[in-house]
Amino acid sequence: MLYIIPISLEQGLAYALVALGIALTFRILAFPDLTVDGSFPLGGAVAARLIFDGVDPVTSTLIAMSAGFIAGCLTGIFATKFKINSLLAGILMMTILYSVNLRIMGRANIPLLNRSTLFTTIETWDISRDIPVIIFFLVVAALCKILIDVFLHTEYGLALRATGDNEQMIRSLGVNTDTATIFGLGLSNTMVALAGALIAQDQGFSDVGMGIGMIVAGLASIIIGEALFKPTTVVRLTFAAVIGSVVYRFIIALGMRLGLAPTDLKMATGLMVVIALAIPAIRGKREKKLKLRGV
Amino acid sequence: MADNMLTLKKITKIFNQGTQDEKRALDNFSLEVAKSDFITIIGSNGAGKTTLLNAIAGTIAPDEGQLIVHGQDVTRWPDFKMARHISRVFQSPTMGTAGEMTIEENLCMAELRGKKRGLKWGVTGNRRTRYKEILKVLDLGLEDRLKQSVGMLSGGQRQSLTLLMTTLALPRVLLLDEHTAALDPRTAAKVMDLTDSMVRENKLTTLMVTHNMNQALKYGNRMVMLHQGKVQLDIQGEEKKKMTVAEIIAEFGQTLKDETLLSA
Numbered sequence: 001m002l003y004i005i006p007i008s009l010e011q012g013l014a015y016a017l018v019a020l021g022i023a024l025t026f027r028i029l030a031f032p033d034l035t036v037d038g039s040f041p042l043g044g045a046v047a048a049r050l051i052f053d054g055v056d057p058v059t060s061t062l063i064a065m066s067a068g069f070i071a072g073c074l075t076g077i078f079a080t081k082f083k084i085n086s087l088l089a090g091i092l093m094m095t096i097l098y099s100v101n102l103r104i105m106g107r108a109n110i111p112l113l114n115r116s117t118l119f120t121t122i123e124t125w126d127i128s129r130d131i132p133v134i135i136f137f138l139v140v141a142a143l144c145k146i147l148i149d150v151f152l153h154t155e156y157g158l159a160l161r162a163t164g165d166n167e168q169m170i171r172s173l174g175v176n177t178d179t180a181t182i183f184g185l186g187l188s189n190t191m192v193a194l195a196g197a198l199i200a201q202d203q204g205f206s207d208v209g210m211g212i213g214m215i216v217a218g219l220a221s222i223i224i225g226e227a228l229f230k231p232t233t234v235v236r237l238t239f240a241a242v243i244g245s246v247v248y249r250f251i252i253a254l255g256m257r258l259g260l261a262p263t264d265l266k267m268a269t270g271l272m273v274v275i276a277l278a279i280p281a282i283r284g285k286r287e288k289k290l291k292l293r294g295v
Numbered sequence: 296m297a298d299n300m301l302t303l304k305k306i307t308k309i310f311n312q313g314t315q316d317e318k319r320a321l322d323n324f325s326l327e328v329a330k331s332d333f334i335t336i337i338g339s340n341g342a343g344k345t346t347l348l349n350a351i352a353g354t355i356a357p358d359e360g361q362l363i364v365h366g367q368d369v370t371r372w373p374d375f376k377m378a379r380h381i382s383r384v385f386q387s388p389t390m391g392t393a394g395e396m397t398i399e400e401n402l403c404m405a406e407l408r409g410k411k412r413g414l415k416w417g418v419t420g421n422r423r424t425r426y427k428e429i430l431k432v433l434d435l436g437l438e439d440r441l442k443q444s445v446g447m448l449s450g451g452q453r454q455s456l457t458l459l460m461t462t463l464a465l466p467r468v469l470l471l472d473e474h475t476a477a478l479d480p481r482t483a484a485k486v487m488d489l490t491d492s493m494v495r496e497n498k499l500t501t502l503m504v505t506h507n508m509n510q511a512l513k514y515g516n517r518m519v520m521l522h523q524g525k526v527q528l529d530i531q532g533e534e535k536k537k538m539t540v541a542e543i544i545a546e547f548g549q550t551l552k553d554e555t556l557l558s559a
Contacts (some may be wrong), residue, residue: 155412158396158404165393168385171353174409203549233443 004253006130011253012246013137014202015217017195019225019241020144021188022218027237028152029184030164034090034215035075038097039068039189041211043196045101048110048206057118063195068193069186071097076182101208108208117201133202140198144191145238151187152234160184161234213266220269221245223276300362300500301328301351301468305537308346308524320346321357322524327469331498335511338521342502347521348470351502353377379409382466384474386458391457394446398456399439401445402426405422406458433459433489451482455489468549469494471503475510487514508540520547 018040025033031076050060071093078089102108122132151157162170163180170175192214200206225244231237248269254269308321320343328334338344349355351362353374362370364380379385385391392401399418406422423441430438433455437448445453454474461469471490475483491514494501505511511518517531518538531540 026334105413151414153417155403155407155417156414158400158417159412161400162393162404165395166390169391169393170380170404171375172383173404173407174375175412176373176375 004250004257006134008250008252008253009246010130010134010137010202012249013134013141013242014195014199014220015249016137016141016242016245017191017198018218019221019245020140020141020148020238021191021195022215023222023237023241024148024191025185026219027222028161028164028234029181029183029188031079031086032090033072033075033185033188035072035093035097035185035189036090036192036215036218037211037213038094038101040196040214041101041206041208042071042097042104043068043072043193044200044206044210045104045110045196045208046193046197047197048112048200049104049106051112051115051201052110057116057120057201061118061194061201063226064197065190065194068189068191068196072185072187072189073182075189076178076185080178080181098208099139105206105208107184109205111205112201113204117204118198119201137198140194141242144194145242148238149235152164156180205276211283213269216266216269216273217248218245220273220276221248223273224248224251227276298330299327300330300332300360300365301502302326302363302422303347303351304361304363306350306357306362308350308355308357312358319524321350321360324360324524324526326519328500328502329498332496332517333494333499333501333515334503334517334519335515336502336519336521337506337508337511338435338527343524344521346501346524347474348383348472348504351377351468352381352383352470380467381470382408382461382464383469383470383472384454384461386473386476388457388477389451391460392445392453395444397442397444398430398448399423399426399441401456401530402460402463406463408464408466410464427457429463432505449482451478451486454478454482454486458486458489458493462497462499465497465499467500469499469501471505473502473506476506488489492516508543512538512540513538 011101018036022033022036025031046067047057047060047062050063051057075089075093078084078092079086084092119133119136122136123129125132152161159170159175160180160183162178163175163184167177196210200210221244222241222245223244225231225240225242228243228247229236229240252265252269256262256265260268303324303326306324307319310316310318310320318341324343324347335346336344344421346355350357352370353369353376355369360370361368365387367502369377369380393404399422403417403422426441427438430441435452437452437456445456448456458474476488477488487510490503493499501515503515512535516535517529518535519526520528520543
């Protein structure tokens with residue numbers, strides 16, 4: 001039973017980057033960006049292909065991040081410059097990326113056996129791989145969290161937050177909110193692609209289907225984190241996203257331990273999000289009814 | 296005129312052109328605004344008041360005509376670029392501030408109106424100290440609530456904060472869009488007094504749209520009445536001071552319907 005703790009910690013911290021990216025778009029920018037399901041495998045595809053072809057893992061990871069940035073910016077351009085509905089813009093980009101990812105990889109799956117990845121050094125150490133890998137992902141997640149926190153308190157970061165809070169107001173103060181949206185989406189998908197690149201290297205392969213359900217899982221993480229911490233500031237929101245991701249992976253591992261089939265996971269996660277979103281609506285309805293009755 | 300701060304030359308804006316709902320919101324509209332003019336603007340619903348402010352602020356692009364601020368042609372500037380010259384306070388207190396962000400963050404964003412925003416820290420210690428001093432002017436106790444989100448404030452507090460925000464980076468032209476209409480009468484009077492003292496103190500060139508005729512006559516040095524996208528009456532100085540609500544109604548009662556009369 002205890003063995004699910006290290007695996008959920010490792011996965012939770014790795015996928016925390018996705019949760020942070022989604023928090024930035026859904027919560028800060030108020031832009032429901034669905035690019036994530038495509039930019040996550042994009043990060044994996046670019047990194048795996050480059051590493052497979054002999055490029056060093058650090059460079060490969062950085063290029064994967066840039067690919068994610070470009071993908072996010074394109075979604076932003078679809079939505080702001082071409083006036084495409086934001087949900088549709090993300091779906092379009094996600095669909096386009098499916099083909100792009102297959103092109104990049106040249107096939108549906110690239111194994112990284114016998115290739116040097118970011119984790120190769122760790123694997124030569126004479127200890128269990130678990131703890132150093134957990135520490136690695138903890139440092140990366142913490143670094144990303146802090147960088148976002150700092151950025152969102154800079155002059156431009158404030159403008160980006162206001163874009164999601166009161167777009168008309170910040171435009172009247174001289175900010176091109178189209179640019180802010182495009183940049184915010186780029187930044188979010190940079191982190192998501194970084195997650196894809198790191199997770200592909202960690203698990204030793206990249207697969208074109210590895211992004212399916214990524215948004216829903218990320219949303220579930222954020223909702224869990226928000227339920228636990230009720231964040232009112234940016235610093236607490238990003239914290240909630242990271243912890244929520246870990247708790248989410250723990251719940252999933254627990255569910256599987258209790259007999260949930262891996263194929264049922266997406267349904268379980270989806271229902272979790274539906275229930276979390278339904279509670280306030282149902283509660284609101286009940287209160288309305290009570291009010292009408294004069295209670 | 297050389298000392299004009301704002302000039303509108305033959306501006307026309309037609310909505311739903313070519314359809315049954317076609318509406319000339321501004322019709323060959325011209326207006327010259329001198330530096331430090333405080334103009335109140337009245338007119339019935341659909342007279343073109345809001346379209347006029349939108350055109351000046353760059354929120355809508357005029358179909359024809361020219362817009363000049365401080366000698367510079369700004370006709371085709373988008374709203375976020377116009378922010379260099381213009382500051383605007385909206386009717387709803389929620390529109391002028393970001394509710395989920397703190398008071399100090401809102402002040403910081405306003406201070407940077409129309410300026411380049413980089414990756415420098417936003418609310419620095421220096422700024423915070425200054426904001427505290429400035430907020431004391433409002434006498435609302437906001438100086439002790441810098442880190443609270445603006446959404447926690449009442450409508451009157453929020454609108455007072457918005458007004459203060461416009462003066463952090465002085466605009467060439469201040470647009471007030473019925474900015475007291477959503478407040479209760481007592482708060483509205485307080486916010487209006489604050490407005491008047493800020494405009495005088497900073498000699499701001501101001502255009503204030505209002506539905507309240509008493510307000511339109513009491514404040515400012517010039518009053519413009521709009522009707523069907525055109526200037527119907529333009530009085531200033533002594534002439535404006537002598538004008539009474541009764542006279543306006545006697546002369547223009549036919550065209551001034553709805554709440555302009557009701558609130559007179």
